[in-house]
Each structure stands twice: as structure tokens, then as C-alpha cells.
Amino acid sequence: MILLTPELHAALRVNAAAHCDAMQTGTHEPDPAPVVKFFNPVGAATWLATELYDDGDTLFGLADLGFGCPELGCFSLSELAGIRLSFGLQIERDIGFSTTVSLSVWADTARRAGSISQAQSIIWRIEAAPVPDLPTDPKPGKGG
Numbered sequence: 001m002i003l004l005t006p007e008l009h010a011a012l013r014v015n016a017a018a019h020c021d022a023m024q025t026g027t028h029e030p031d032p033a034p035v036v037k038f039f040n041p042v043g044a045a046t047w048l049a050t051e052l053y054d055d056g057d058t059l060f061g062l063a064d065l066g067f068g069c070p071e072l073g074c075f076s077l078s079e080l081a082g083i084r085l086s087f088g089l090q091i092e093r094d095i096g097f098s099t100t101v102s103l104s105v106w107a108d109t110a111r112r113a114g115s116i117s118q119a120q121s122i123i124w125r126i127e128a129a130p131v132p133d134l135p136t137d138p139k140p141g142k143g144g
Contacts, residue, residue, distance in 0.1 A: 001090070001092055001093060002093075003036075003038065003077060003080060003081055003091070003093050004036065004052075004077065004093075008035055008036050009052060011035045012035050012036070012049060012050070012051055012052035012059070013051075013052050015030070015032045015035065015050050015051045015052075016051035016052055016053055016054075016060070018030045018032070019051060019060075031102040031103060031104045032050045032051075032102065032103060033050070033099050033100050033101055033102055033103065034048035034049060034050050034061060034062070034097075034099055034103055034106060035049060035050055036048070036049050036093060036094075036097065037049075037093070037094040037097035037116075038080055038091050038092065038093055038094070039091070039092055039094055040066075040083075040085065040091060041085070041089050041092050042085050042086055042087070042089055043066060043085070044064070044065075044066025044115065044117070045064065045065050045066050045091075046063075046064045046066075046115070046116040046117060047059070047061060047062070047063050047064070047075060047080065047116075048061045048062040048103065048106060048116060049061035049075075050103045052077070053074075056077075057076055057077050057078050058074050058075075058076060058077075059074065059075050059076070059077055060072075060073070060074050061073075061075070061103065062103060062106055062107050062110060062116060063075050064110060064115050064116040064117075066115070068114045068115065069111070070107065070110040070111055070115060070116055070119075071107075072103070072107050099123065099124075099127065100127065101123050101126075101127065105123070106119060106123065109122055109123055
């Protein structure tokens with residue numbers, strides 16, 4: 001499996017550039033949604049990435065090695081690709097992963113829940129919940 005498609009690579013680089021620009025200009029740092037999810041198909045390790053640095057190997061995001069303490073930080077794409085697991089398996093990319101929730105919310109939820117997998121259940125329930133209709137003013141133009 002290709003861990004990063006050209007589209008994912010480009011999205012991660014855009015986020016990294018926006019973060020770098022914010023740091024250089026002293027503006028509010030962006031808090032993008034994770035772009036890609038990697039996972040161990042025979043274990044609990046999971047990684048969510050939002051940025052890919054200039055070296056083309058260093059990713060920034062949320063890492064959960066399955067010990068109950070997910071944390072933000074950097075990890076290596078080449079190291080993920082080089083991991084060899086039981087039964088000839090390797091680290092995989094979740095091709096169905098998609099989210100609009102920011103990385104900081106993922107990190108907070110994962111820390112509280114104890115894992116990215118548990119956080120995913122919580123976040124996806126919230127994302128899938130229908131948005132309630134807002135009440136309409138029965139008399140338009142008649143403010144209260």
C-alpha cells in the first residue's frame with residue numbers, strides 16, 4: 001500500500017506551509033483537521049497526520065502507540081513504512097478516513113478516551129448527528 005498519495009502529500013504540505021507562515025508572521029497558528037490516518041492492522045497503534053515537513057519524511061500529528069496516552073508530536077513516514085508486522089503485514093493507511101474536526105479536538109478527545117480509536121467513535125457520532133433546525137421567526141422584520 002502507498003502510505004501517501006500525491007493528493008495527501010499535497011494537503012499535508014499545504015498545512016505545513018500555513019503553520020510555517022503563521023509562525024513567521026506571528027499570527028494565530030492554524031489547527032487543521034487530520035489529513036491521513038495510519039494504523040497497525042494487528043495492534044493498537046494509530047497515527048493521525050496534519051503536516052508533512054520539507055524533508056518529505058517528518059509528519060506532525062497525533063500518535064497513539066496503544067499504551068493509553070496519545071500525544072502530539074512528530075513521526076517518520078519512512079519508519080512507518082519500514083515496520084514489518086506478523087503475517088507479513090505492514091502499517092496501513094485508512095482509505096476511508098475523513099474528518100472535519102481539528103487536530104486539537106482529536107487530541108483532547110483521544111487523551112480523555114484513552115486512544116485514537118475510542119476518540120474516533122466519539123467524534124464520528126458527533127459528526128454524524130443531525131444538526132437541529134433553528135427556530136424561525138414567525139413574524140419576519142419584527143425583532144424582539
